[in-house]
Amino acid sequence: MRLTYFLNFEQNKSIRTNMQHIVIIGNGIAGITTARHIRKNGSDDAITVISAETDYFFSRTALMYIYMGHMKYDNIKPYEDWFWTKNKIDLKRAFVEKVDVRHKKLLLHGGEQLAYDQLVLATGSKPNKLGWPGQNLKAVQGLYSYQDLESMEHYSKDLKKAVIVGGGLIGIEMAEMFLSRNIPVTFLIREDSFWSNVLPQEESKMISRHMHEHHIDLRTSTELKEIVGDANGRVRAVITTEGDEIPCEFVGLTVGVSPNIAFIKDSEIETNRGILVDPYLATNIEGVYAAGDCAEFRQPNGERKPIEQVWYTGRMMGEALGRTLAGKKTAYRPGHWFNSAKFLDIEYQTYGWVFPDPKEHEADFYWEHKSGKVSLRLRWDKNTEKLTGVNNFGMRLRHHAFDKWLKDGRTVSYVLAHFRDALFDPEFFKRHEQAIVDQFNLENNTHIQLKKKSWQRILALVS
Numbered sequence: 001m002r003l004t005y006f007l008n009f010e011q012n013k014s015i016r017t018n019m020q021h022i023v024i025i026g027n028g029i030a031g032i033t034t035a036r037h038i039r040k041n042g043s044d045d046a047i048t049v050i051s052a053e054t055d056y057f058f059s060r061t062a063l064m065y066i067y068m069g070h071m072k073y074d075n076i077k078p079y080e081d082w083f084w085t086k087n088k089i090d091l092k093r094a095f096v097e098k099v100d101v102r103h104k105k106l107l108l109h110g111g112e113q114l115a116y117d118q119l120v121l122a123t124g125s126k127p128n129k130l131g132w133p134g135q136n137l138k139a140v141q142g143l144y145s146y147q148d149l150e151s152m153e154h155y156s157k158d159l160k161k162a163v164i165v166g167g168g169l170i171g172i173e174m175a176e177m178f179l180s181r182n183i184p185v186t187f188l189i190r191e192d193s194f195w196s197n198v199l200p201q202e203e204s205k206m207i208s209r210h211m212h213e214h215h216i217d218l219r220t221s222t223e224l225k226e227i228v229g230d231a232n233g234r235v236r237a238v239i240t241t242e243g244d245e246i247p248c249e250f251v252g253l254t255v256g257v258s259p260n261i262a263f264i265k266d267s268e269i270e271t272n273r274g275i276l277v278d279p280y281l282a283t284n285i286e287g288v289y290a291a292g293d294c295a296e297f298r299q300p301n302g303e304r305k306p307i308e309q310v311w312y313t314g315r316m317m318g319e320a321l322g323r324t325l326a327g328k329k330t331a332y333r334p335g336h337w338f339n340s341a342k343f344l345d346i347e348y349q350t351y352g353w354v355f356p357d358p359k360e361h362e363a364d365f366y367w368e369h370k371s372g373k374v375s376l377r378l379r380w381d382k383n384t385e386k387l388t389g390v391n392n393f394g395m396r397l398r399h400h401a402f403d404k405w406l407k408d409g410r411t412v413s414y415v416l417a418h419f420r421d422a423l424f425d426p427e428f429f430k431r432h433e434q435a436i437v438d439q440f441n442l443e444n445n446t447h448i449q450l451k452k453k454s455w456q457r458i459l460a461l462v463s
Contacts, residue, residue, distance in 0.1 A: 019045055021116050022038065022045050023048050023049075023114065023118070024047065024048070024119075024120040025050050025106075026294075027050075028057070028292060029060070030291040030314035030315070031051075031122030032057040032318070033322065034322045035049055035089050037322020038322045039088070039322075040326075041326035041327075042326060045325075047089045047090065048092055049091050050094050050106075051093065052096075053145055054146050055093055056079075058076045058078075060311070062075075063143070063148075064176065067149060097109050097263060099119070099264050101268050106119075118287050118288075118289070119287060119288045120321065121283075123292075123294045124260050125294070125309055126144065126257060128142075128258055132224055134227030134235065137229040137233060137234060138229075138234040140227055141251075142253050143254070156178075156183065159178075159250055161246075162178050162186070163187075163188065163238050164188070166253065167191065167194050167197075167254075168195060168254055168256065169341050170254045171252065171254035172194075174252045174254060175216055184215075186219060187211065187216050187218045187219065188219050188224055188240065189222065190222065191220065193205050194211060194218065199356065200354065200355075200366070201356070203393060206372055207343045210372075211344070214344055222240050223240060226239040227251055235251050238251060257309060259274035260293070261274065269283050269285055270283065272296055272306075273306075274296030275290035275294050275296060278298060278299075279297070279299070279332055279333075281332055291317040293308075295317065303353050304334065312338070312339070317332050335403070335407075336351060336402075336406045336407065337350070337352060348391075348392070349399075350392070352388050354391045361382055362381065363412075365378045365440055367432075369394070374394030376391070376393075376395070378412055378415070378416075380411070387406060387412050397423065397424055398422045398424045401422035402415075416437050419433045419437070419450065420433055420450065433450060
């Protein structure tokens with residue numbers, strides 16, 4: 001469907017001579033947050049959002065729940081369809097083939113042209129393909145776009161076996177999707193345990209065990225050599241570098257993603273892996289910006305990578321850029337790193353920095369429940385005892401608590417003493433904080449006393 005409720009931009013421009021046309025390419029979290037925050041910060045400039053993927057913005061992280069039958073497409077749209085008209089944000093379903101920065105116009109598929117005054121590139125990512133023979137066969141794909149979901153649904157109808165190549169969050173999401181339909185999954189990773197390039201050894205092995213318990217055929221230290229097709233051009237098997245042939249009718253390629261920027265390669269916009277930007281998300285071309293998965297910072301923010309392909313960073317970039325385009329110049333200042341995910345039925349949160357191995361100046365503490373489903377890791381500076389990072393599996397912790405403790409430079413002893421203030425689990429959920437503190441005291445020869453929750457202290461004072 002092509003949306004038809006466009007503003008008559010030229011007519012509005014004649015009423016206000018200083019009115020500009022802001023065009024945003026991409027209706028993901030970065031692009032839509034930019035549009036919303038232009039409006040929230042008082043600008044009434046014309047805004048057009050272009051996407052070839054879907055008519056409306058949707059929650060990309062919820063795609064898996066459509067496949068699993070928990071939600072429908074309408075359930076993952078954060079805003080009602082009338083929201084865009086009410087907020088004077090025009091939506092255009094189109095594919096941008098070329099950006100002409102000298103004449104400030106876009107060339108769309110089919111020959112249509114669209115002029116802009118300010119341009120935001122928020123085109124997201126595309127799944128990596130590393131040149132394997134057979135990688136373009138039918139039923140060989142990643143999971144990023146809505147079209148990927150539709151393709152996965154199409155090829156699942158008579159699917160007997162799937163192979164997923166490459167670890168990481170998208171890979172385990174795809175595995176969970178197939179398991180929800182009782183489709184067997186073989187998972188190939190080149191590391192010796194799952195996501196070991198990100199997680200410390202204990203957490204990586206815990207998740208690997210959990211995957212085996214869910215009947216995922218996890219094959220470690222194994223790489224893909226070739227994808228073999230049948231007479232109809234659909235995958236029928238994969239061959240590993242060890243020479244093993246694994247029959248399958250679907251291959252999920254989840255070896256990471258790359259910025260989706262092919263259409264600007266012939267423009268004057270500077271790129272590396274992504275579109276190069278400064279702290280204000282501005283490119284080398286005046287009036288052209290980039291945000292989200294496709295943006296690459298010329299100077300990374302501290303320990304952060306130059307390209308941040310995480311949902312919440314796209315949202316934060318959009319908030320900053322929206323303010324800038326509304327006349328309130330704002331740099332992207334993301335603060336302390338955090339992320340969250342779900343490994344089947346084990347929830348994961350991380351705050352600050354927890355690398356696979358502690359740095360030379362860091363001390364390390366790890367606690368794991370005997371069930372092998374719940375764990376906590378703390379890292380802190382040996383000299384100052386200030387907390388530097390947290391990994392949490394199987395418990396829910398409050399983001400604002402750890403963000404504040406990291407900002408305030410709290411010590412690991414303070415964090416453990418006030419650990420109950422960070423708990424987000426329901427009242428009757430299993431509690432582990434005392435066991436964590438007891439083990440920390442034993443290993444570090446300390447005598448930390450776990451404080452009562454704030455509300456309990458208040459009630460004690462009142463009574």
